[in-house]
Amino acid sequence: MIAIGRPVHEALQLPDFGDLTTGFRPYQERQTMVIPSTAANIAAPSASLELDADVLVIGGGPAGTWAAISAAGKGAKVVLVDKGFCGSSGATAPSGTGVWYVPPDPVRRAKAMNSRWDLGGRLADPAWMRRTLDRTYENVNHLAEWGYPFSDDGNGRSIRTSLDGPDYMRLMRKRTKSAGVKILDHSPALELLRDETGAVAGATGVRRQKGDTWLVRAGAVVIATGGCAFLSKALGCNVLTGDGLLLAAELGAELSGMEFSSAYAMALEGGSVTKTRFYEWATFTFEDGSPIPGAASKGGRSVIAKALATQRVFAQLDKADAETEQAMRYAQPNFFVPLDRVGIDPFKQRFPVTLLLEGTVRGTGGLRIVDNGCATTVPGLYAAGDAATRELICGAFTGGGSHNAAWAMSSGFWAGGSAGDYGQQYRGRNRRYVRAGGVGIADGSGRAIDAAALTRSVQDEVHPYDRNYQRNGEKLEDSLGRLDGLWSGIRTAQAASLGEAQRTREGVAMLATSRWMYRSALSRTESRGMHKREDFPKKDDAQLHYTTTGGLDEVWIGRERAPSPELEVLAA
């Protein structure tokens, strides 16, 4: 399909350099830094709506809203953009989540940290676990002060270890607005802006319900765009297409842990509600009713994945009694609504299930963080929530549920705070603004990208259980051959039209993400945490490192030393 209409760059172009700078002053390009510039991205960018801010937050889920509130608390002028609606967008809002909320009692804290240590393949960093537990405790207590309706345990104590998504995110939107943050909904970011030094300087995108463009010049940018679930329709995940990873990588940001991206969650067949916990009370059977040997939600999910590759799998929550059912219906009502609507009693009847890819949403890979303020390797660019690596607190095992929730509010708080401090130093300073975006929105000589076809091609490589869940070197190489070929085919595409720009960039982001994932997976020749290699089924303790990656035309792989603390340090 050839895109029609005006290319987005044409729509964006109104070269009026005077508007973009405050107090014109000639700049000097640093001789030491080589920045690739194309004809398309060298022109001074402009848009229908232009704003100046100290901090731009991209993404309005838990991490983004915490970042915005934290940055505003530093006195920064903040703009938050969400490609959907801040308050309903993302994996948290339509769901409920546990929170890694542990009171500051040394014994309980040590237990909480130790319980994840081995599960995470010993790649978590105890120092980060500790500070995340501290920060989460503080932030959740703020939620109580802000009026979050925590339940009472019957003895006058409020229960703060779980949050209802709709309530939590409605409150976060309200708090973000009352902190003075300007929110742009339905405003996907398409590319970052940089200045003459290579530091991030804002972003541009489209306002899809208005059919025009936005541009925010900012001293600092927080990427809080979530992980990448490859449009699998896992609950709330179809806005999570790796957009922020692509934006950051185009400025040279690095990623870490992208091999930990093979998370799948259980749902009613054909459904979307990926709540896996209650399947711990399930018995799994084949279509004929015979039990599936070794199948379990915990510790036997790969058996289910293997079975699903060739046949239907059924579940029944037959290990739960009437009182447990009552507790379940209260704890996770949205688990039951789809079943109720199709007339299934999951306690008395068998029902077909499926596993939906949650990729890096419930995996742990993401943008590499290089300091306590959640800075990336690009000056002025910060990462938070599922867009950032969660290996620091989860290692190689899923960050899903309570750990991701704790990480989102903690990393959001840190990233927003440091971006707030950093961003304000650019106030009143003259900068040159240059587009940093690439494939799909920069002018090229090739045909425009067919976003739907590109998306299907990427999904064909990352959705199948026998490629992503159970990995092996041969299949990874096979997929990478096709994925690299896809990249070669689109890298010179002409810019998408305004109407197609978002889908095009989502397709490009998913393709880039899949290549970082599989290249990282190929380099880790062992099985650790969620990363399972059929050809290397055992753990190899010579590989206790973080796998770093990045690059677009050429995907590179590196290694960073993981902390290997003594166990007594962990227990302290």
Place this chain on the structure above:
Amino acid sequence: MIEVISEDRCTGCNICVNVCPTNVFDTVQGGIPVIARQDDCQTCFMCEVYCPDDALYVAPQATQVTGVTVAELERQDLFGSYRKSIGWVRGGRPRPTPEIMSRLDHH
């Protein structure tokens, strides 16, 4: 996915157009919104939850259209059932006793 906007219930407030994370609805001048991009629906139920008039119905099937009608939904009293289930209703949801809730611990 989103299947039904009840013309009888909908007051045209357009909240669903705004809150849908995947931009499925379009406003209509002088009328109630339409489901313009059903394929983009991710079956997250947020439109239903936010609808003040219980005028929307999201079928739990994410990959196919069931063709359910307003009359059937009214008969089965399904409008607003998602919102009620999560407690976005006056008085919230009654919490079972601590003893019962503890059945979910340490399983």
